[in-house]
Amino acid sequence: MSNQTRIAVLGGGSWATAIVKMLSENLETIGWYMRSIYAIEHIKRNKHNPSYLSSAELHPEQLDLSEDINHIIENYDVLIFAIPSAFLNAELEKLTTSLENKVIFSAIKGIVPESGLIVGEHFHSLYNIPYENIGVISGPCHAEEVAMERLSYLTLACQDEKKAKKLSKAIAGRYIKTKISDDIIGTEYAAMLKNIYAIAAGIAHGLGYGDNFQAVLMSNGIREMKRFIKKIHKMKRNINNSAYLGDLLVTGYSTFSRNRMFGNMIGKGYTVKSAMLEMSMVAEGYYATKSAYKINQKNKAKTPIIDAVYNVLYDKKEAKDEFLKLTNRLD
Amino acid sequence: MSNQTRIAVLGGGSWATAIVKMLSENLETIGWYMRSIYAIEHIKRNKHNPSYLSSAELHPEQLDLSEDINHIIENYDVLIFAIPSAFLNAELEKLTTSLENKVIFSAIKGIVPESGLIVGEHFHSLYNIPYENIGVISGPCHAEEVAMERLSYLTLACQDEKKAKKLSKAIAGRYIKTKISDDIIGTEYAAMLKNIYAIAAGIAHGLGYGDNFQAVLMSNGIREMKRFIKKIHKMKRNINNSAYLGDLLVTGYSTFSRNRMFGNMIGKGYTVKSAMLEMSMVAEGYYATKSAYKINQKNKAKTPIIDAVYNVLYDKKEAKDEFLKLTNRLD
Numbered sequence: 001m002s003n004q005t006r007i008a009v010l011g012g013g014s015w016a017t018a019i020v021k022m023l024s025e026n027l028e029t030i031g032w033y034m035r036s037i038y039a040i041e042h043i044k045r046n047k048h049n050p051s052y053l054s055s056a057e058l059h060p061e062q063l064d065l066s067e068d069i070n071h072i073i074e075n076y077d078v079l080i081f082a083i084p085s086a087f088l089n090a091e092l093e094k095l096t097t098s099l100e101n102k103v104i105f106s107a108i109k110g111i112v113p114e115s116g117l118i119v120g121e122h123f124h125s126l127y128n129i130p131y132e133n134i135g136v137i138s139g140p141c142h143a144e145e146v147a148m149e150r151l152s153y154l155t156l157a158c159q160d161e162k163k164a165k166k167l168s169k170a171i172a173g174r175y176i177k178t179k180i181s182d183d184i185i186g187t188e189y190a191a192m193l194k195n196i197y198a199i200a201a202g203i204a205h206g207l208g209y210g211d212n213f214q215a216v217l218m219s220n221g222i223r224e225m226k227r228f229i230k231k232i233h234k235m236k237r238n239i240n241n242s243a244y245l246g247d248l249l250v251t252g253y254s255t256f257s258r259n260r261m262f263g264n265m266i267g268k269g270y271t272v273k274s275a276m277l278e279m280s281m282v283a284e285g286y287y288a289t290k291s292a293y294k295i296n297q298k299n300k301a302k303t304p305i306i307d308a309v310y311n312v313l314y315d316k317k318e319a320k321d322e323f324l325k326l327t328n329r330l331d
Numbered sequence: 332m333s334n335q336t337r338i339a340v341l342g343g344g345s346w347a348t349a350i351v352k353m354l355s356e357n358l359e360t361i362g363w364y365m366r367s368i369y370a371i372e373h374i375k376r377n378k379h380n381p382s383y384l385s386s387a388e389l390h391p392e393q394l395d396l397s398e399d400i401n402h403i404i405e406n407y408d409v410l411i412f413a414i415p416s417a418f419l420n421a422e423l424e425k426l427t428t429s430l431e432n433k434v435i436f437s438a439i440k441g442i443v444p445e446s447g448l449i450v451g452e453h454f455h456s457l458y459n460i461p462y463e464n465i466g467v468i469s470g471p472c473h474a475e476e477v478a479m480e481r482l483s484y485l486t487l488a489c490q491d492e493k494k495a496k497k498l499s500k501a502i503a504g505r506y507i508k509t510k511i512s513d514d515i516i517g518t519e520y521a522a523m524l525k526n527i528y529a530i531a532a533g534i535a536h537g538l539g540y541g542d543n544f545q546a547v548l549m550s551n552g553i554r555e556m557k558r559f560i561k562k563i564h565k566m567k568r569n570i571n572n573s574a575y576l577g578d579l580l581v582t583g584y585s586t587f588s589r590n591r592m593f594g595n596m597i598g599k600g601y602t603v604k605s606a607m608l609e610m611s612m613v614a615e616g617y618y619a620t621k622s623a624y625k626i627n628q629k630n631k632a633k634t635p636i637i638d639a640v641y642n643v644l645y646d647k648k649e650a651k652d653e654f655l656k657l658t659n660r661l662d
Binding site for chain 1: 470471472473476479481482483484508510539540541542543544545546547549550551553554557569570571572573576577578580581584585658659661662
């Protein structure tokens with residue numbers, strides 16, 4: 001990676017920490033913005049993030065840590081946003097610095113609630129970032145396994161192949177393999193939609209459906225995802241590539257996924273509200289469901305799984321009845 | 332189902348027992364051949380199979396149980412073979428009755444070791460059964476979940492749609508949904524190949540690869556399966572349908588799969604021989620690997636996963652080295 005390209009990560013959670021860890025293997029300096037001064041001080045003293053992915057050893061001497069988002073944006077060229085979509089808008093409202101000529105990679109899964117847009121679209125529409133300066137980092141990748149240095153494959157999507165390649169080189173390493181793609185729209189929607197299918201998998205599990213049904217659900221899920229994305233941005237893509245199918249599977253089969261856990265509670269009889277309270281956070285798929293449903297009201301792809309999850313989360317339908325109906329729409 | 336069509340199941344294992352259970356919901360009489368007189372007597376007295384799927388309640392008054400394969404073949408029109416592929420040939424050698432005009436559905440996953448053929452091809456080539464009388468029953472379906480009456484989806488594949496529909500009607504019920512297909516070759520090869528991918532998943536797990544890699548392996552596996560099958564029988568098929576992708580997932584993600592367990596032992600350092608001894612049986616995917624590898628020597632589809640598993644099982648290559656190489660051939 002040339003010395004001129006300066007890369008920063010924005011966000012203090014597990015995924016942000018995992019990306020910093022990957023970059024640390026290759027770069028001398030990494031900018032890192034996070035809100036919490038306490039976390040920054042802790043990292044400097046103890047070499048790990050106190051709250052997230054704390055098993056990952058960090059190297060403070062390589063990190064330009066700052067709680068000032070504007071400082072980081074001013075000083076770095078490639079900005080990797082790994083802030084949960086629900087908090088992105090609030091963070092961006094702090095900006096006094098221009099994003100002009102910055103290359104923005106989104107490592108965020110989901111919809112920005114305030115705009116109803118996926119992150120790339122949000123930056124493009126609200127901040128006038130041209131699409132050739134927007135990219136997406138996608139899995140299949142649990143941050144926890146990056147901490148354990150277990151082999152993971154990431155996809156870097158950007159219309160400008162050179163930018164994807166550059167970041168790819170900065171991220172690839174001993175336990176990370178990378179692939180580039182020019183399908184930012186498809187990659188980002190896939191990352192968002194998979195959370196809905198993870199909620200569906202959780203609901204089904206909570207209702208007592210088993211592994212046979214889970215396999216059918218995922219098989220229908222990937223076909224549904226293909227139809228949904230095709231309506232938004234038609235291009236030649238192999239939906240079975242790791243960034244789409246792999247990402248769906250790693251989430252849909254993970255018992256640790258917050259989205260699956262949220263669905264599971266609903267399947268077991270919690271109301272949507274009480275499941276949220278119990279989890280003391282909102283699963284990303286919750287917003288994604290509403291957004292995907294709305295988008296598809298116009299596009300009219302056949303999306304029985306999204307419809308069922310929407311009806312349960314937003315239309316007060318009983319999960320049991322709704323999934324019984326759903327079973328007749330799958331094959 | 333018309334009274335004229337008489338359906339029998341051949342085999343005494345879990346999958347045979349599960350199919351008998353499904354048919355019992357719809358048919359008055361089901362023929363059932365199994366070798367073990369002891370098991371037959373036990374079923375008649377205690378209403379469950381003593382050795383396999385013993386939690387499934389059976390109804391002896393509906394069952395025409397016999398330890399004489401010729402008696403069953405003579406008296407029934409549709410024969411569902413659910414005998415493990417390794418024992419099929421030995422059973423067929425007992426035949427003194429003709430298979431002419433019989434409709435044969437294979438519920439067997441794998442290759443008949445003596446002929447190196449998948450079951451449909453074996454019946455076609457060695458017993459002159461025309462392809463319109465041959466069908467395949469495919470999952471995704473763990474027999475154990477049928478016993479628990481958990482919703483499962485089966486695909487009935489036959490070139491003669493009427494025959495697929497007839498069996499479909501006899502099998503569908505409260506907890507079984509069915510779909511028909513005309514792709515017997517693809518369905519049967521998918522059912523065979525998935526066991527190889529389950530071995531690969533087991534080896535990877537045994538070697539310490541995690542969920543991120545497993546998702547990449549399955550994503551590459553379904554693409555490889557598509558390429559492999561396309562070379563054998565090119566037709567319009569959606570490889571993401573339940574009979575292909577669903578079947579791969581239910582096996583590849585199952586910790587109970589014998590194939591995955593076999594692979595896991597090898598990943599952990601057992602030799603192939605000692606893993607087999609320890610399991611006191613041969614995993615179906617073991618034969619499938621050799622056969623698939625040989626077939627593909629001619630067809631030359633790109634099959635890095637099959638190649639790696641073959642090299643480990645048959646070419647004495649170290650699993651660790653072979654999978655390290657494999658990781659560079661996946662994306």
